[in-house]
Amino acid sequence: MSQVSEKLAIEGGRPVRTEMLPYARQQIGERDIDAVVEVLRSDWLTTGPKVEQFEAALAEIAGTAEAVAVSNGTTALLAAMHALEVGPGDEVIVPAITFAASANCVAWFGATPIPADVETGSLLLDPDGVQAEITSNSKAIIAVDYAGNVCDYDRLNSIAEKHGLAIVDDASHCLGGSRRGRPVGSLARLSTFSFHPVKHVAGGEGGAVTTDDAGLANRMRRFRDHGRDASSGCMVELGLNGRMSDIHCALAISQHSQLQRSISRRRKIAAYYDRAFAEMPEIDTLTVEPDVSHARHLYVVAFDLEKLRADRDRVLNALRSEGIGATVHYMPFHLQDYYRKRFGTSEGDCPVAEQAGKRILSLPMFPGMSDGDVEDVIAAVHKVIEAYRR
Secondary structure (H helix, E strand, C coil): CCCCCCCCHHHCCCCCCCCCECCCCCCCCHHHHHHHHHHHCCCCCECCHHHHHHHHHHHHHHCCCEEEEECCHHHHHHHHHHHCCCCCCCEEEEECCCCCHHHHHHHHCCCEEEEECECCCCCCECHHHHHHHCCCCEEEEEEECHHHCCCCHHHHHHHHHHHCCEEEEECCCCCCCEECCEECCCCCCEEEEECCCCCCCCCCCCEEEEECCHHHHHHHHHHHECCECCCCCCECCCCCECCCEHHHHHHHHHHHCCHHHHHHHHHHHHHHHHHHHCCCCCEEECCCCCCEECCCCCEEEEECHHHECCCHHHHHHHHHHCCECCECCCCCHHHCHHHHHHHCCCCCCCHHHHHHHCCEEEECCCCCCCHHHHHHHHHHHHHHHHHHEC
């Protein structure tokens, strides 16, 4: 065991930082504030011109014919399931490592979310795992561009076409990313986005779905407005109030104009981290294929617990005591109580995801971080690993 050079804050030592550095934070400037104030002074607070303006801007960056703005990323997933007519008796394949909404949207429509395992290095949906889960009840596949990395849509689309399935790209982490030069938003039949404050474009709240299918887009527009037909105002199917307001759209439009600068800063932070952790055998960083342009929403590391005298949660608590707001993205959805009880999922269903779920955590990653903030994160990680190294 190596000699510990400095006492951890969790054990009474001096922390690296006295003020907590969050894992993410929105960055709002005067231009953003002016955009919102302009709407507040206008005749439209919701269902007005800013919604269509935002949809057009999003469709342009996604490279699609259509974009449908909705109230949040979860509503975007619900709208996608509604458009695809997912319902009782259907199965939808979902990667085991994702935020619960990716699976919840399936359950909401009475269908069954089927957990599929992820790839060891990237934690992206494993196409071989998808193939293994397909049955006669399969209706769709939800792929998740985890952390801002991009799934292998060439293979996934090939599998989907072979079995007559639709693919939904949950791209909430990946606005501005691409694979083989094709932008995220255009790689699947439907792609969903979130504009929560920690995302690349902070709309306060908000979501959207992009697609080239005008029929699906129209069905999602009805869904977000209580199922009403836009021309007649008559309710023709069951929907909900899932509209995104002009206030949120104005903020998102302003943020959207700063997207590439935001991603560029995120990539620089990731490069700092990569260099710092490359010589630490206790830490594995996630793999990225050379044809992927990573959007760097999260910076996820996995600890080699055999090389440490602590489990992941102990490391996490130690980092937080040092003033570093690390967190976990995510506990595999099929191991959460609701899914165990309702669908009978259990340990052993997705071994790669389950092992990763015990080892991963996310370090702070947002464009407003200073170089000093990044250095504090690196220093804290080194300090904690040094203390717990076998």
